[in-house]
Amino acid sequence: RGLLGHVADALANLQVVVATVEPDLGHRGQASFVVTKDNPGLRLGKKESKIGIRASQTAEIVLEDCRVPGDQLLGGEEKLQKKIERGRSGKSSGSSGALATFEITRPTVGASALGIAQAAYEWTLEHLAGRSENGKPLLQEQRIQQVLADVATEIEAARLLVWRAAWMGRNGVPMTGGQGSMSKLKGGDVAMWATTALMDLVGPEAQSMDCPLEKWFRDAKIYQIFEGTAEIQRLVVARLQATEYAERLQYAQQVAQDNSSATPAAEKKPAKESAPAAA
Template sequence: MIDFELTPEQREIQRLAREFAEKEIRPVAAYFDETEEFPWEIVRKAHKIGLTTFSYPEEYGGGGIDDPITSLLVSEELAWGCAGIATAINGTHLPVAAIMAMGTTEQKKKWIPMFCDPDNCKIGAMGLTEPGAGSDVSSIQTTARREGDYYVLNGTKQFITNGGIADIHVVFATLDRSKGWGGVAAFLIDDKNTPGLSMGRKEKKMGVRASHTAQIILEDVRVPVENRLGGEPGDPEYVPGYIGGLKMLEHTRPGVAASAIGIARAAYEYALEYAKQRIQFGKPIIEHQAVAFKLADMATKIDAARLLAWRAGWMRHKGIEFKRGEGSMAKLFAGDVAMETTINAIQILGGYGYIKEYPVEKWARDAKIYQIWEGTAEIQRLVISRAIAKYGR
């Protein structure tokens, strides 16, 4: 039996996230979009009440709510408030997902609790993308070489959320370029003041401007051998870097979809209320078919995107493999829906939609990145097409 009814616990966390988005995020969203400052105080408040750690294992100090649907509910509500601030709040989930996907038991025990102290908010960064290695991750140029009890890392990481300001950085590097993905491993740098680790250019972005995005520069950064995620080949819990990286992205794509849905929902709700109040030719514009049909398409596609995301979350919870690219389907469709919905919201508002006094132009700028990061829309289609070619129905 399929049941779409949320549990009382899910509704309570959804309510908590919605109230936080409404009271703490929305009132300052325009300010942080304009200034591109990192919203430290809001991130600390979210951390204090458990919005950053509720999904981490209880044994490591987290909330222990391992139901992926709950995470999707929270991501949607926070992005409804502001996608940039939501990214600042949720950005640490990616390096934590990397630790959970490929870390040994001892590594998890050591590092996950660092993120769970409600009185000490630590943020993380995950360094995968490079200036010359975006969609083609196998072409990573950052190198790692073993020197005694350390690995020495050299290279540059590009477009890194929380890059340089994070307390902990997870960095992917190649041990052997000739092996492509197979030569890649992940390393954890647990001190942002580690010699040789520095922040490069901070990017000025079109959207999600409250989120800090910057280069990470690695110049002879010495990382202890025990900080190689998954350990060494031959270790009992060894996880190859490329497998861990794929698991990490597979687990996070539905959450990216949920955030895109939050943006789309914000734009749809605003356009709907505007259409009810705006009078043209003697009646509210929602009574004009051209506008009404746009809103009908928005509502339908937002619900369809949410169902795809929830299916992926349900599959994760049940331990069902994404054989047909179900995580990619959710991310792909939700990103496209967010972009289409926000552009149509601008159209419904007309000239007002194009000026900063109204929030829909910001939502359109925020939406675009959801067709790009954590795998472009084109890469998602590649993943899906390869999956259906292999597994069919």
């Protein structure tokens, strides 16, 4: 049972629902289920009217006595039981499955945000190309060049983060430093910032509904909200970075210790040069 608010593509044939099966275990007591559209316990609730991504239908999903066959439990019963046992014994089961999944899906969200920023940038370049101010082409105005350079640089920075995270996800490299979240955080922030900066550059015309910048500006906002808000991405990145750094430090200390015990005593240098013997 439950109400899922703001589900993007709520009309999809199937939804993955992360549900609590053992409330006292927090995220360790959660499991993911595939729920199909034809399940009698699933119905659509209120349809949202949004400012952006209006081509994607977003609605509430209501689950009432929604029974799901065992084979629609992602990962299977045995894996879930082991996770619950680990949770009960107090042993760490690593990160939550849902959080690890988000780390892999976030680069695609970052890529989508990046597309908005790139489209807004290219449209603005073309728009400004044919215009001039006091006889001087706008693209030769330093104040314009400086903004365009910043937008291009931020887009490239976001793109590299997205590519890195996508490569890691595709090649099964764990994103222990929050690389997936970083790519989505940067992509969303760049899309929002770049569309705003480009609208400022274009001026009053950009406020018109005839100008595509206003659409990209509206579309950009959701990338700071869904799939984990920008604030929450920062928390995820900060926590994963701290854990990863502590592990790296521990590893480095271990290597130093191993090297030190493997070096014969005669070859060991004294920590400090000893004082010369008195004449």
